[in-house]
Amino acid sequence: MMTMATVVVLLVAGCAGPAPPGDRHPPVSPGASAPTPRSPVASGVPVVGRVVKTIPVGREPQGVLFAAGSLWVADFGGDVVDRVDPLRNRVVARVKVGPSPLAMAAEPGAVWVGDYGGGTVSKIDVRTDRTVETVHVGTAPSGLATWGRSLWVADQIDGTVTAIDRASATVTRTLDLGSVSPGYAVVGAGGIWITDFHGDTVIRIDPATGAVLGTVAVGTHPLDTAFGFGSAWITNLDGGSVSRVDPGTGRVMATIPVGGGELQGLATGLGSVWVASVAGDEIWEIDPGTDRVVGVIRGVGGPREVVVVRGELWTTASGDGTLDQLQVDA
Numbered sequence: 079m080m081t082m083a084t085v086v087v088l089l090v091a092g093c094a095g096p097a098p099p100g101d102r103h104p105p106v107s108p109g110a111s112a113p114t115p116r117s118p119v120a121s122g123v124p125v126v127g128r129v130v131k132t133i134p135v136g137r138e139p140q141g142v143l144f145a146a147g148s149l150w151v152a153d154f155g156g157d158v159v160d161r162v163d164p165l166r167n168r169v170v171a172r173v174k175v176g177p178s179p180l181a182m183a184a185e186p187g188a189v190w191v192g193d194y195g196g197g198t199v200s201k202i203d204v205r206t207d208r209t210v211e212t213v214h215v216g217t218a219p220s221g222l223a224t225w226g227r228s229l230w231v232a233d234q235i236d237g238t239v240t241a242i243d244r245a246s247a248t249v250t251r252t253l254d255l256g257s258v259s260p261g262y263a264v265v266g267a268g269g270i271w272i273t274d275f276h277g278d279t280v281i282r283i284d285p286a287t288g289a290v291l292g293t294v295a296v297g298t299h300p301l302d303t304a305f306g307f308g309s310a311w312i313t314n315l316d317g318g319s320v321s322r323v324d325p326g327t328g329r330v331m332a333t334i335p336v337g338g339g340e341l342q343g344l345a346t347g348l349g350s351v352w353v354a355s356v357a358g359d360e361i362w363e364i365d366p367g368t369d370r371v372v373g374v375i376r377g378v379g380g381p382r383e384v385v386v387v388r389g390e391l392w393t394t395a396s397g398d399g400t401l402d403q404l405q406v407d408a
Contacts, residue, residue, distance in 0.1 A: 124373055126374065126375060127404050129378060129403070130403055133167055133169065134400055135153060136156040137154075139396055140154045141182045142384075142393070144385060145204065147163075149162040149392060152175075155178075158172050158173060159175055159179055159182070159189070159202060160173075162401055173207055176195070177193055177196040179194070181221050185229075188203060190202075190244075191222075194220060199212070199215055199219055199222065199242070200212050213249065215240045216233035216235070216236040217236050219234075221260055221263030221273075224265065230263055232261070237256060238252050239272065239288075240252045240253075241253075257276075259276040259277065260273070260275075260281075261273035261301050274293075274300070275299050278299065278300060282328070294323055296330065297317030298314050300313065300317075301315045302343045302383075305346065307346060307351070309322050310323040311323075313341040313353060319341075320351070320353055322366075332369040337355065337360070338355025338359075341353055341354065342382050348386060350365060352384045353384070354381035354383065356381060356382065356396070360374050361378055361391075361393060361404060378395050380396040380397030380398070381396075382394045382396050
């Protein structure tokens with residue numbers, strides 16, 4: 079699971095490097111186009127939930143994942159990862175990592191973090207809450223995914239995907255994707271799916287051979303991918319839509335208009351697909367049975383990533399510097 083002042087994970091215009099440490103912004107913002115106008119879908123959609131908990135987690139929370147009984151939040155602006163106890167509703171550890179942490183991936187006993195501003199990935203030992211390995215992988219790691227013994231790292235500026243042996247923390251392979259601007263990396267349907275922000279496609283890679291299995295044309299500036307309900311779901315940051323893809327055939331089954339603008343993270347669970355709109359301060363609900371927006375949760379300050387954990391919906395609110403729990407109406 080895959081961003082900034084406006085968005086998520088990756089992409090600096092023209093593939094320029096990350097902003098200097100004194101004036102860093104999330105990777106997507108500089109390269110993204112003007113905010114997407116609010117969609118007509120916004121009118122008449124019922125409110126289906128609300129924010130019930132807010133936990134301060136740093137200057138600019140971005141990525142979030144659940145591992146080892148905790149929620150881990152990458153603070154892009156603070157160069158740390160916060161470990162949050164979802165039962166006690168507080169930060170229980172703050173782990174120093176590399177510059178501008180963004181995407182994360184988990185393995186038994188560890189959490190890996192892509193340090194977008196440092197060209198490295200950091201390995202956190204969940205038993206000690208300390209960084210135990212730092213591996214140089216390129217210029218701006220934007221997406222992480224685990225498969226077998228390897229951690230796969232997409233680099234937005236270099237246009238590469240690097241495999242790291244997780245046990246030895248050594249690079250074993252680097253694939254050059256050419257002019258591709260990789261975004262988030264997600265494992266699903268027998269491959270690694272990587273969004274190509276500027277190419278408006280999603281690339282599928284065979285982790286066993288490193289071969290490109292195919293590409294799928296989606297909407298404008300695809301950013302994040304989630305799997306569920308027999309499909310791959312992709313947010314189109316500036317397209318104001320979510321693409322539903324058949325992972326077996328690579329066919330786009332539906333393009334679903336979503337309101338709010340600047341669509342970033344998404345997650346499946348609780349019978350729906352949940353989509354974060356950074357510009358709209360909203361989380362949108364899609365019914366996978368009808369491929370239509372059926373609800374919205376408002377009042378979230380710049381939501382970036384979304385995760386469903388034990389029947390609960392959580393999101394990083396970068397505008398508020400918090401991790402928010404959302405209650406969905408029955």
